[in-house]
Amino acid sequence: MSLRIGILGAARIAPTALVKPASSHSSVTVGAVAARSLERAQAFAARHGIPRAHGSYEDLLADPDIDAVYNPLPNGLHGRWTRAALEAGKHVLCEKPFTANAAEAREIASLASSSDRVVMEAFHYRYHPLALRVEEIVASGELGELARVETAVCFPLPKFSDIRYDYALAGGATMDAGCYAVHMARIFGGGETPSVVSASARLRSPRVDRAMTAELRFPSGHTGRVTCSMWSSSVLRISAKVIGSKGSIAVFNPVAPQAYHRFRVDVAGTRRTEKFPRRASYAYQLDAFAAAVLEGAPVKTSAADAVETMTVLDEIYRAAGLPLREPS
Structure with a gap:
């Protein structure tokens, strides 16, 4: 087939x-x-x-x-x-x-x-072994009871005519970079969908954010923060940190670990690092899509999962006092 x-x-x-x-x-x-x-x-x-x-x-x-x-x-x-x-x-x-x-x-x-x-x-990162490993460690209880998860996706996009700044095309930093940060917070934070406690935007135009920070609270009680930007003082910052009662995980570049990554686990005073394949996250994603279509394999980033992420993105915009994005 x-x-x-x-x-x-x-x-x-x-x-x-x-x-x-x-x-x-x-x-x-x-x-x-x-x-x-x-x-x-x-x-x-x-x-x-x-x-x-x-x-x-x-x-x-x-x-x-x-x-x-x-x-x-x-x-x-x-x-x-x-x-x-x-x-x-x-x-x-x-x-x-x-x-x-x-x-x-x-x-x-x-x-x-x-x-x-x-x-x-x-969400190609979701299919890379690095993301699967974060999820595995959190689920194993090695970190103890979850306390906080912090994710950031910041990169420079100084071309302000780019469609990603266009409100008519559902643009904004929270949509383009923040969707990664929110999704990672959900997955690395135990698979729960958080509520938004507060959000603060920096604007490119009255309706379009160039940067956003949001504080989260998860149903199990732990907290979180997502940070994203396409133009801010955080020129390049792509990271995730999960903190539990017994230890923590810190990851640099969980979005595209094939380019470069650092993965550190600190538990009970002991630190270890882990390395992952340089095979592209997009290749793992295509494997999963083909397996779903040809073999009926389950999909991790389903339409139902997307509803949860989009719900949080909407809440962030509301908390920041900005209008929701609309279909073009």
Whole structure:
């Protein structure tokens, strides 16, 4: 069996997230790409060795030789085109954040649950052995009772014309970087969905945040903090820390550990470090997507899981006094 994937949009992330890992995957081929113009799609296809190009997203969804779609469109378009793909009978690997807001996420999750198609949010880090190891250590009780989890995803994006700063496309630092920080806080914090105690934004424009910090409280009683930015004094900070009654885990670069990572566990006065494979997180993600479609394997970043993350993102925006993002 094989899985034939089409790309919705000639996005810059697509070669790294899908084309390259698919090139070494025995069961996956990238069969087509669509763009808003046929010329752009053809240029992208020629550059990356993709056999077919479509001049509209509708044409790709109607392609009978495509089993699934990868949706890396702007945030505000994720819901619309994931919905359209499901209605066309395609499986979907959708980039994060899953939708523009929690209400839209619930709608798509309901549609996904009533279909026999796989819908998976592309939190690639979640499938890397490093993330699985954090989850394993926390679940084992080695750290004792959880007290606090802190996650940060900060990187510089000084190009303020970038679509990630565009409110009309559901932009903002909390959407683009913060969705990682929130998701990691949920997963590394014992798998619970926290409530938002407070949030403070730094703005690029009246409705669009360039940085955000939020304090969290989890149902079991432990606390958390998420920090994210696309332009702030925290130029580059990608980290996670889990603190328990017996010890802690500190991770540098849990998002893309294949580039570089540090993983330290401190328990009862003893410190150890652990190392993980340099295989790309995107390759592990594609393994999981293919296994879900071809073998019925479970999906860790399901549409239902995405609803939980989007709920927290909405709460952060409300707590910061900003409007929720809306579908484009």
